[in-house]
Amino acid sequence: MATRLSLSSAYRAICGAAFLLAAGAAAAQTTSAQLAPVTISGRSPPSAGVAGFGDTPLSKAPLQASVYSTEQLQDAGVQRLADLTRLDPALSDAYNSEGYIDYLTVRGFVLDNRFNFRRDGLPINAETSIPLDNKSRIEVLKGTSGIQAGTSAPGGLVNYVVKRPLDAPLRSATVEWRQAGNVLGSVDLSQRFGMNDAFGLRLNAAAEHLDPRLRDARGNRSLLALAGDWRLGSETLIEAEVERSHRSQPSQPGFSLLGDRVPSPVDPRINLNNQPWSQPVVFDGTTASLRVQQRLGADWRFTAHAATQRLRNDDRLAFPFGCTDPNPAPDGTYYPDRYCPDGTLDLYDFRSDNERRRSDALDVAVHGRFSTGSIGHTLSTGVLRSTVRIRLHPYAYNFAGTGNVDGTLVTPPAPEPTTQATDRDERSTELYLRDAIALTDRLTAWVGLRHSRLDRQSVSTDGSAPTDYRQSFTTPWLAAGFALTPDQLVYASWGEGIQSEVVPNLPLYTNAGQPLAALKSRQVEVGLKGASDRLSWGIAAFDIAQPLFADSCVGGGGEQSCTRVRDGRQRHRGVEATAQVQSGAWTLDGGAQWLRARREGSQDPALNGLRPPNVPAFTLKLQAGYQVAGIDGLQLRGGAVYESARSVLPDNSASIPGYARIDAGLRYGKRVAGNAWTLRAGIDNLFDRRAWKESPYQFNHAYLYPLAGRAVRVSLQVDL
Numbered sequence: 001m002a003t004r005l006s007l008s009s010a011y012r013a014i015c016g017a018a019f020l021l022a023a024g025a026a027a028a029q030t031t032s033a034q035l036a037p038v039t040i041s042g043r044s045p046p047s048a049g050v051a052g053f054g055d056t057p058l059s060k061a062p063l064q065a066s067v068y069s070t071e072q073l074q075d076a077g078v079q080r081l082a083d084l085t086r087l088d089p090a091l092s093d094a095y096n097s098e099g100y101i102d103y104l105t106v107r108g109f110v111l112d113n114r115f116n117f118r119r120d121g122l123p124i125n126a127e128t129s130i131p132l133d134n135k136s137r138i139e140v141l142k143g144t145s146g147i148q149a150g151t152s153a154p155g156g157l158v159n160y161v162v163k164r165p166l167d168a169p170l171r172s173a174t175v176e177w178r179q180a181g182n183v184l185g186s187v188d189l190s191q192r193f194g195m196n197d198a199f200g201l202r203l204n205a206a207a208e209h210l211d212p213r214l215r216d217a218r219g220n221r222s223l224l225a226l227a228g229d230w231r232l233g234s235e236t237l238i239e240a241e242v243e244r245s246h247r248s249q250p251s252q253p254g255f256s257l258l259g260d261r262v263p264s265p266v267d268p269r270i271n272l273n274n275q276p277w278s279q280p281v282v283f284d285g286t287t288a289s290l291r292v293q294q295r296l297g298a299d300w301r302f303t304a305h306a307a308t309q310r311l312r313n314d315d316r317l318a319f320p321f322g323c324t325d326p327n328p329a330p331d332g333t334y335y336p337d338r339y340c341p342d343g344t345l346d347l348y349d350f351r352s353d354n355e356r357r358r359s360d361a362l363d364v365a366v367h368g369r370f371s372t373g374s375i376g377h378t379l380s381t382g383v384l385r386s387t388v389r390i391r392l393h394p395y396a397y398n399f400a401g402t403g404n405v406d407g408t409l410v411t412p413p414a415p416e417p418t419t420q421a422t423d424r425d426e427r428s429t430e431l432y433l434r435d436a437i438a439l440t441d442r443l444t445a446w447v448g449l450r451h452s453r454l455d456r457q458s459v460s461t462d463g464s465a466p467t468d469y470r471q472s473f474t475t476p477w478l479a480a481g482f483a484l485t486p487d488q489l490v491y492a493s494w495g496e497g498i499q500s501e502v503v504p505n506l507p508l509y510t511n512a513g514q515p516l517a518a519l520k521s522r523q524v525e526v527g528l529k530g531a532s533d534r535l536s537w538g539i540a541a542f543d544i545a546q547p548l549f550a551d552s553c554v555g556g557g558g559e560q561s562c563t564r565v566r567d568g569r570q571r572h573r574g575v576e577a578t579a580q581v582q583s584g585a586w587t588l589d590g591g592a593q594w595l596r597a598r599r600e601g602s603q604d605p606a607l608n609g610l611r612p613p614n615v616p617a618f619t620l621k622l623q624a625g626y627q628v629a630g631i632d633g634l635q636l637r638g639g640a641v642y643e644s645a646r647s648v649l650p651d652n653s654a655s656i657p658g659y660a661r662i663d664a665g666l667r668y669g670k671r672v673a674g675n676a677w678t679l680r681a682g683i684d685n686l687f688d689r690r691a692w693k694e695s696p697y698q699f700n701h702a703y704l705y706p707l708a709g710r711a712v713r714v715s716l717q718v719d720l
Contacts, residue, residue, distance in 0.1 A: 303367065
């Protein structure tokens with residue numbers, strides 16, 4: 001069982017680690033270096049590892065990606081991955097609730113938390129709470145991801161980059177308060193030691209008392225992470241790191257339609273998970289990695305990178321789902337995908353304890369440069385081997401009684417674990433090759449190829465319904481770019497991605513337990529981008545098509561009444577434009593996306609031409625900063641978000657209107673006694689706007705999540 005860090009033990013670990021590292025620095029007689037305040041403007045650092053082309057600057061890569069540094073996240077008040085939706089026009093919410101897993105929609109497609117997430121480039125399972133305290137940046141690749149992933153949902157990839165030891169000493173501590181009563185304390189310490197500073201250590205620790213404005217959602221979280229490296233001369237680098245995290249907090253179920261009516265936005269502080277028997281969701285995680293990099297001459301490098309991730313979850317919720325109308329029509333009325341017109345709902349006691357997920361990965365690769373005549377190549381080739389093991393237990397999903405949208409009705413608990421879960425095993429081997437081919441000084445072609453072999457098994461926790469299948473496929477990616485000027489690139493790209501699934505082994509299906517043909521998504525993208533010292537910008541048009549499967553059923557839903565079959569596709573065509581500008585005292589970072597998402601080719605003609613639920617057609621995001629004249633170090637900050645209307649149901653018979661949100665804040669940096677002090681303050685949702693922010697259609701049920709109310713946050717960071 002993963003060891004949980006209590007708040008008190010985490011605080012002790014923070015203080016102890018700070019003392020030990022400071023003492024070690026003194027013993028080594030290392031001269032303390034004063035760190036100047038760091039201000040990072042714009043959104044795109046020189047390169048993004050998630051893109052797969054090494055140190056190629058994003059401004060010169062034939063794709064769209066965003067990279068967010070620690071400083072950018074802190075300035076914007078980002079606490080979790082879901083908060084990136086306020087910064088990037090291509091990102092939007094997908095069932096994001098307080099106290100639960102983060103989900104992202106990229107270019108209108110919901111990322112798969114099992115397959116679309118990376119940590120330092122290696123696959124991880126994101127069915128957990130991932131802390132940001134020890135992450136140096138978050139990278140988001142937009143578009144089909146077959147170049148980087150064997151199987152994944154279309155839309156993109158997310159990569160968390162871990163903080164590593166720095167060249168200069170670092171002593172940084174932060175305290176933060178958020179309304180209503182969140183209190184966070186964290187430290188970030190880095191030190192090099194030994195002959196020629198051959199060894200480095202970086203420690204991150206955090207402990208937080210969670211008390212958001214959402215009612216009945218108090219909890220706690222903690223993190224302890226240590227990263228180290230060993231520089232064996234100039235040719236060899238060995239890096240190792242380990243992270244332990246814990247989070248315990250009740251989560252937040254969604255609201256829904258009331259009969260055929262979209263209700264007015266509710267008080268965002270109401271939590272329907274407020275029964276006397278409601279328990280917190282608990283996420284415990286341990287992740288560790290080892291990476292060896294070896295130079296093989298001036299132009300070649302060998303890398304071996306291994307990681308393991310072990311998760312333990314207790315998933316619990318007073319779960320509202322559908323409603324049996326207490327005043328039915330003469331023919332009887334049941335609402336399986338929404339709540340009753342009078343605001344009542346069916347409430348279930350859901351408890352799935354001691355869920356275990358283990359992921360292991362090993363990537364071995366060679367990177368280098370060479371020429372064939374006058375043509376230059378930048379090549380990466382390697383093999384990625386990964387395994388996944390999921391072990392669950394029978395869980396409770398039992399009707400507990402009738403609740404309501406005011407959260408005022410009390411039901412008895414029903415905790416008996418009577419429903420069987422599914423254990424899963426997966427082994428994946430991926431061979432990949434990527435080559436950037438410099439045809440001329442201005443014309444470059446990019447080629448990517450990934451061959452994947454899957455071996456998957458599953459079985460119910462009682463030993464029934466086993467499945468076993470193997471599948472192989474190849475995903476290509478091609479692009480060409482032409483440098484109009486040294487700072488401007490026009491490009492076109494084409495790529496594929498794969499999703500793989502098996503029909504549930506249930507008596508309902510005629511093809512139960514059979515693997516389905518791989519879903520092969522495709523994307524075409526053309527774009528234009530540029531970068532200079534004070535301006536970077538980009539515009540891209542894309543077209544993504546994803547095949548779909550659906551159940552074709554006859555009769556009343558008895559045994560072998562349904563067959564899972566191919567059922568058309570979902571097609572998303574759009575234009576995304578972004579820009580980062582620094583002019584005088586002003587810094588602007590923003591973008592917009594127009595998206596036309598539609599169903600096509602469905603066996604149900606009524607669905608063709610309709611918009612998928614929870615996908616806005618237009619989004620606009622803006623962050624601005626103004627350096628106040630006469631007050632050195634003071635920057636006023638503001639943010640604006642606009643998202644257009646979203647469909648609530650697949651048949652588009654109900655929708656929620658668009659909304660706008662304004663945030664305000666400031667950052668003030670000053671040196672006191674040789675130390676750098678940084679004060680950050682902000683007000684999220686400045687005008688306390690009430691709105692439905694998203695309408696996820698999950699588990700064949702329509703949900704509505706309200707925009708969080710106005711909240712104040714204040715933090716103080718000290719760099720010694």
